[in-house]
Amino acid sequence: MEKISNSSNDDIINQANILLHQGKFEEALILLLPYKNDKFSLPIMTLIGIAYAGCKKPKEAAYHLFSAQQLKEKSYQHVCSELEPYLGSYNLYDVIFKVFKEAFKYQPEDELLYIAYANVLQHTKQSSKAILYIKKCLKFSKKEDWLLNILATIFFEAGKYPQAFKLYKDLEQRNPNNITVLANIASYYNAINDAEQALLYYCKVIMLNPLWPAIRVNYSLCLLKAQYYYQGWAEHEYRLDTPNHTNLPRETLLPTLTKTTDIKGKKILITQEEGLGDTLMYLRFVPELIQRGAIVELWVAETMKGLCERIKGNPIVKIGGEEAPPFDWHCPFISLPRVFSADPNKVKFKPYLTAARKKINFWKKQLPQTQNLKVGIVWGGSPHPSDAYAVMTDNKRSIDLQKLIPLFRSVKNATFISLQMGHHAHEINDLPKNISIFNPMNEVKDMDDTAAIIKNIDLVISVDTSVIHLAGGLGCKAILLDRYDNCWRWISGAEYSPWYPKTRIIRQTRPRIWSDVVQRAISILQEMADKHEPRTT
Incomplete structure (x- = not known):
């Protein structure tokens, strides 16, 4: 293929990125190869390596990624870290691991490569192996404290809290002003619901680095978890200084309203920001804006359009776009x-x-016609391989469907209906043949369909996903199967949240252990099934 003379490297890189994210690895490789010897070709070499990996050629991938790594002047992250954001979405983790195996032949003692590998192991729930590789790295590396902090964080994310805490405290003793270690200790205390100690450590970090947006966001979440709502909301605005949030002008951000603030006739644009759960949770505030005379336009994901159009006050609803309307x-x-x-x-x-x-x-006609208690079930969230934080959160909140088999087998007079979409939906195919779950989700087009199904059943059981917010916002009965280090909105130590009074919370008593949650769910659900009175038509 001849080089296209009128295309800059930036154009080629952008085109290749689009193709790689679309899973068109061979097309990306054909596009990129003529440019591999261009000067300053670090991005090109990296993308060629990723394209080769996507084509299931781990040796070629490792060679080009190693070559790209050599072009880096300062390196805080190995280029092999770029594999997961592209290949993870297509579940090509077996290829990713093969590329790492080849990469170790080129760089057998590169700390960044070991850390990148440990991260992927951790993301794929292989924390024991991740720990092993960091320990291997410690044997030859002189960067002991840095690696011990990473090791402690792997322990923490795996739910091995005592091991993590011991390492963090040892590191704090050696360097009391290391803000990364202090921030990790704050996260530890927040996870075990010791708000006083968590806030103390967050304040220490903020005094040392007051303009670190990520720590201000974590501090805000700790405040909210402790139910210091007013301070928490104010601090949470620091998220707008982190990547992937609104690029609309800060000077036109809607201010905090008082009872006398006049917004009558004002055009207010409300924009989708993070997950669907947040949008579903905060839609509750839209009617009040409309009631106060504002002209409200909602920019939302397509799946939300129907639900949003029926919000009280009938806001204008559009699918989020690139150009903002006048506001x-x-x-x-x-x-x-x-x-x-x-x-x-x-x-x-x-x-x-x-x-x-x-x-x-x-949906009333499509669902099982039974006198049993009808129970909708969701067991997994939506991991985003390009976002390490999202992957780790999903690992903690989602339950392997196999672990719910005792629930399906034990509860009598209940009919289970899948409400699961996305990444974890395939797990229903791996259940034993004598486990029956009705699965309507192949016919579900959007959240509107899911809402209609929920209105036809008696109960939703879900991990912490958008569906629990949907059931809550509809005012339907739900049970949340919650992780040990719960999100702030599910009040620590409480069985119900004021945000959704009909949602009962069953929380892990030990980090990452679901067995006791399942047993309590069985007991509660059987009691509900025994008392269930079929709906009258």
């Missing part, structure tokens, strides 16, 4: 509680979502 103020969904200085303990909850009547009637 007086804009507000990401996650800033809405700050706008209203929200404290869920001071407001009586009212359902704010509705399902479409036509869809309710349609």
Whole structure:
């Protein structure tokens, strides 16, 4: 293939990125290869390595990624770390591991390569092997404290809290002002619900580095978890200084409203920001803006459109786009509680979502016609391989469906209906043949369909995903199967959250251990099934 003379390297890199993210690895490779010898070709060599990996050629991939690594002047992360964001979405982890195996032949004593490998192992729930590789690295590396901090974090994410805490405290003794170690200790205390110690350590870090957005966000989450809502909402605005948030002008961000703030006739654009769960949770605030006379336009994901159009006050609803319409103020969904200085303990909850009547009637005919208790089930979230934090969160919150087999086998007079979409949905195919779960999700087009199904069943059981927010917003009964280090919105030590009073919480008593959660769910669900009175038509 001849080099295209009128295309710059930037154009080629952008085109290749699009192709790689689309899983068109061979096309990307054909595009990139003529440019591999260009000057300053670090991005080209990296993408060629990724393309070779996607084509299942680990030796060629490792060679080009090694070559790219040599071109780096300063290196804080090995280029092999780039494999997972591209290949993970296509579940090509077997190829990723083969590339690492080849890469170790080129760099048998490279700390960054060991760390990159340990990260992928950790993301794929192989924490014991990740720990082993960091320990191997410690044998030849002189960067002991740095690696021990990484080792402690792997212990922490794996739920091995005592081992993690001991290492963190040893590192703190050696360097009391290491902000990374202090931040990790704060996270540890927050995970075990010791708000006083967690906030103390976050404050230590902030005093040492007050403009670190990520730590200010973590501090805000700790405040919210401790139910210091007003301070928490204010601090949480620091997330706007981190990547992948709104690029709309900060000067037109909707301010905190008082009772006398006049927004009548003002055009307010509310934008999708992070996960669907956050959007579903904060839609509750939209009617109040409309009630105060604002003209509200919602920018949301396509799957949310129908639900949002039925919000009280009938806001304008559009699929989020690139160019913003004219507006007086804009507000990401996650800033809405700050706008209203929200404290869920001071407001009586009212359902704010509705399902479409036509869809309710349609799904009523599609679901099992049974007198049993109808239970919707969700066992997994949505991991994003390009976001390490999202992957680790999903590892903690999602349950391997096999671990729920005792629930399906033990509870009598209950019919289980899958509400699972996305990454974990295939697990239903691996259940024993004598386990029956009705699966309507191949016919589900959007959240509107899921809402209609929920309105036709008696209970939703879910891990911490958007579906638990959907059930909660609809005012339907739900049980949350929650991880030990719970998200702030599921009040620590409580069985119910004021955000969704009909949602019961069953939380792990030990990090990453689901067995006791399943046993308590069996007991609660059987009691509900025994008392169940079939719906009258």
